[in-house]
Amino acid sequence: MAKINVGNVSEIPEGKMTHVVVGEKDILVANVQGKYYATNNTCPHQGAELHEGELNGGELTCPWHGSKWDVTTGNLNWFPQKLEPLGSYKITVENDSVYVEV
Ligand code: FES
Incomplete structure (x- = not known):
């Protein structure tokens, strides 16, 4: 398990998203009401980069x-067809830096 630095807390303010590429993984990190959450950044429908979508509270809308x-769990809230969950990753904050465990 590797701990990857995603950036400083000031770079990911409340309501914002970023992403980090680790090997073959593209991971989205979102700040929802001061808490950080990480899921896969690739939409399982047709592969959009989800960090380019819109974040409303804890709900992320795919840009395509x-x-x-639900960015806090990686689960699908709505779509006309069934999609696999995004999955989630553990986040830690140390000395104002945000880390994701991959
Ligand atoms: S690529 Fe995300 S809904 Fe189609």
Whole structure:
């Protein structure tokens, strides 16, 4: 398990998202009401980069076809067809730096 530095807390303010590429993984990190959450950044529908979508509270909307995800769990909230969950990663904050465990 590797601990990857995603950036400083000031770079990911409340309501914002970023992403980090680790090997073959592309991981989205979101700040929801001061807490950080990490999921896979690739939409399982057709591969959009989810960090380019919109974040509303804990709900992330895919920029391509509007699937809606709970970014705090990686689970699908809404889409006309079934999609696999995004999965989630553990986040830690140390000395104002945000880390994701991959
Ligand atoms: S690529 Fe995300 S909903 Fe189609």
